Amino acid sequence: MTYAEFKDQLAAPFPARRVLWRAQSFTHDRTSARMVAYVDARTVMERLDEVCPDAWEFDVEFLTGALPAARGQLTVLGLTRCDVGEAGEGDAATLKAAASDALKRCAVHFGIGRYLYDLPSPWVDWDEEQRAPVEVPRLPEWALGEEERANGATHVLSTLDALRATLPRDVNQLREVYRLVRAALDAAAH
Structure with missing residues (x-):
């Protein structure tokens, strides 16, 4: 088993239900938000388990600093890639969040979820009371999983x-x- 053999399977779009959206920025009055797509660490692990269940490993080292941060090292089919993840701010600022971010960032080096960076970041109506978009953005056809196209x-x-x-x-x-x-x-x- 080599990375070249499984590269396309690792990089394939996720089912639409697995792609999440978060607000990246807001208008001054918080009635609109610019949304960005992402997947969570569990989705990344499921992709790795699906494609190469016995051929991946993730190690993490926590870094000191103002926000929790972690240096991740992901090995897939004998290749190793490293990246750093941060926890962000507020309630989500945990070591677990930093480790999850490091895993996702390492996975992008293997093509996992990389296409998400090519998605548009649409402005949508925002419901401040619900702290959520009024309507979740839809993925373009090219970003859907094969079975959804x-x-x-x-x-x-x-x-x-x-x-x-x-x-x-x-x-x-x-x-x-x-x-x-x-x-x-x-x-x-x-």
Whole structure:
């Protein structure tokens, strides 16, 4: 078993129900919030157990500082990657939170959840009383697990339509976007 053999399985999108959203920032009046997607450490461990159950190991060392922090070392199929996690502030500032963050950050080095960084961070209506979004953002079709995607090219076409509104207006920038898309399509065809 090698990492190269299991790389795509590790990096595959999670089922939508496993992707969580948190508020990253708010408008001044706290009626809207910018949401970012993430997965919890348990979801990362489940992916590792699913793909390579007997071939991963996580070690953690706690660091001293103002906030709880941890240096994690994740070994998957013989490869080791390290990263640092922080607990954040408030009630969640625990050593456990720092260790979980370190695991998630190490896992990204193996492609686990890395696609989440490519997701849009939408502004949504915020219910301050509930401390939650009025409506949870939906994942784009490309970020859904294989079993959740629409059949055929429908999802690709709808994603392209959604992207059309965000294309630059400058002709030179449009040419660069076209060049990159064309190169990606050519690479996918080979």
